[in-house]
Amino acid sequence: MTEKKKERINIHEYLAQFDDIPGTRVFTAQRARKGYWLNQFAMSLMKEENRERFKADEKAYLDEWDLTDAAKQAVLDRDYNAMIDEGGNVYYLSKLFSTDGKSFQFAAGSMTGMTQEEYAEMMIKGGRSPEGVRSIKEGR
Amino acid sequence: MARVTTGITSSHIPALGAAIQTGKSRDDYWGPVFGGYDSIKEWIAKEENMPDVVVLVYNDHASAFDMNCIPTFAIGCGEVFKPADEGWGPRPVPDVIGHPDLAWHIAQSLILDDFDMCIFNQMDVDHGCTIPLSMMFGEPEEWPCKVIPLPVNVVCYPPPSGARCFALGDSIKAAVESFPEDLNVHVWGTGGMSHQLQGPRAGLINKEFDLNFIDQLINDPETLSKMPHIDYLREAGSEGIELVMWLIMRGALGDKVKELYNFYHIPASNTALGALILQPEETAGEALNPKRVLSGHSLEAAE
Numbered sequence: 001m002t003e004k005k006k007e008r009i010n011i012h013e014y015l016a017q018f019d020d021i022p023g024t025r026v027f028t029a030q031r032a033r034k035g036y037w038l039n040q041f042a043m044s045l046m047k048e049e050n051r052e053r054f055k056a057d058e059k060a061y062l063d064e065w066d067l068t069d070a071a072k073q074a075v076l077d078r079d080y081n082a083m084i085d086e087g088g089n090v091y092y093l094s095k096l097f098s099t100d101g102k103s104f105q106f107a108a109g110s111m112t113g114m115t116q117e118e119y120a121e122m123m124i125k126g127g128r129s130p131e132g133v134r135s136i137k138e139g140r
Numbered sequence: 141m142a143r144v145t146t147g148i149t150s151s152h153i154p155a156l157g158a159a160i161q162t163g164k165s166r167d168d169y170w171g172p173v174f175g176g177y178d179s180i181k182e183w184i185a186k187e188e189n190m191p192d193v194v195v196l197v198y199n200d201h202a203s204a205f206d207m208n209c210i211p212t213f214a215i216g217c218g219e220v221f222k223p224a225d226e227g228w229g230p231r232p233v234p235d236v237i238g239h240p241d242l243a244w245h246i247a248q249s250l251i252l253d254d255f256d257m258c259i260f261n262q263m264d265v266d267h268g269c270t271i272p273l274s275m276m277f278g279e280p281e282e283w284p285c286k287v288i289p290l291p292v293n294v295v296c297y298p299p300p301s302g303a304r305c306f307a308l309g310d311s312i313k314a315a316v317e318s319f320p321e322d323l324n325v326h327v328w329g330t331g332g333m334s335h336q337l338q339g340p341r342a343g344l345i346n347k348e349f350d351l352n353f354i355d356q357l358i359n360d361p362e363t364l365s366k367m368p369h370i371d372y373l374r375e376a377g378s379e380g381i382e383l384v385m386w387l388i389m390r391g392a393l394g395d396k397v398k399e400l401y402n403f404y405h406i407p408a409s410n411t412a413l414g415a416l417i418l419q420p421e422e423t424a425g426e427a428l429n430p431k432r433v434l435s436g437h438s439l440e441a442a443e
């Protein structure tokens with residue numbers, strides 16, 4: 001073999017970097033596994049009849065899914081940060097806030113600790129600056 | 141012979157669809173965004189620019205694919221693709237009509253070219269695919285061209301590398317050029333630019349990164365394609381990773397391109413929006429006038 005050896009990415013280093021971004025949970029395989037049923041529950045809301053059943057009795061609908069109590073509570077509370085901690089991903093969870101008639105801006109804003117008005121104002125003023133929120137370790 | 145004549149990039153923010161549906165596309169907030177697309181709309185409506193087929197690169201946002209099946213690169217080879225119901229009912233837009241002959245030709249060619257594609261026939265298309273069509277073509281009864289949806293996984297990590305996306309674009313170009321029918325084919329890369337939709341860091345926008353990205357995409361895509369995922373995440377926000385899909389478009393245009401149009405706006409909802417028209421230098425047409433448009437907060441000087 002005279003071919004140049006392929007440069008491979010070290011998977012452990014690759015994944016470890018993701019923990020170094022402030023205020024961000026990257027949707028890794030580990031999170032995807034943890035949130036499997038939470039995300040599948042959210043996907044079920046792509047059907048009108050399921051949305052109707054969910055809205056009629058949220059708790060009963062959630063009990064049909066293999067969810068942890070924390071995940072169920074996070075859904076009932078519409079606590080999107082807590083749902084992401086339970087392995088949820090925003091594109092899956094969008095089916096939940098769309099069922100509520102809410103936008104991506106509403107859901108994203110709700111995770112920042114700001115009011116909706118403050119968040120909207122920040123966006124109009126150019127959004128959140130990356131300054132200081134790139135890396136925890138490097139403090140930049 | 142079929143040719144890739146044009147590459148277009150566009151954001152595909154769902155709020156754009158909501159603005160159209162609620163008649164807000166010309167209000168103070170959305171007016172500059174839709175205004176920036178007006179010249180693209182005019183340009184593409186001209187007979188010489190109208191594509192016969194668009195290879196539309198986008199990411200499925202957990203609509204056609206759920207946690208059960210996560211294809212890295214997929215291609216829609218069916219006759220027709222319905223708008224997905226993403227939780228608020230399907231977008232009231234026409235069905236997307238495919239081009240199975242060309243799609244299967246591309247799929248086979250890509251596999252022979254070492255891209256192990258996932259082939260789909262029945263697949264609903266979400267805002268990632270239909271918003272760019274609405275932005276380019278407005279609200280027609282039927283879309284004016286055929287569309288080959290090409291979804292890329294950028295949701296579940298790891299997504300494909302920039303280099304892999306860039307190489308895929310080159311293989312798409314080769315595949316199109318070996319299709320015997322005389323077709324004007326566009327490759328569109330959608331998504332981005334900087335945005336983050338989750339966690340306490342939501343709302344991140346990075347104008348400097350975005351404008352550099354556009355510049356490098358045009359002039360030095362090879363170097364840009366080597367940028368690791370972590371840089372997208374840190375600089376462009378967790379959802380800014382969608383920008384790897386723009387490299388597929390760029391890879392399909394060959395070495396040198398001419399910039400025909402370059403639009404950048406902050407913000408569209410949570411997102412910095414970018415839209416470009418590029419053509420291979422040898423066959424490029426006239427640039428639009430004006431060629432560069434900045435609007436919204438992107439006009440503010442850096443602090």
Ligand SMILES: [Fe+2]
Pocket residue numbers: 152199201268331332382
């Ligand atoms: Fe997207």
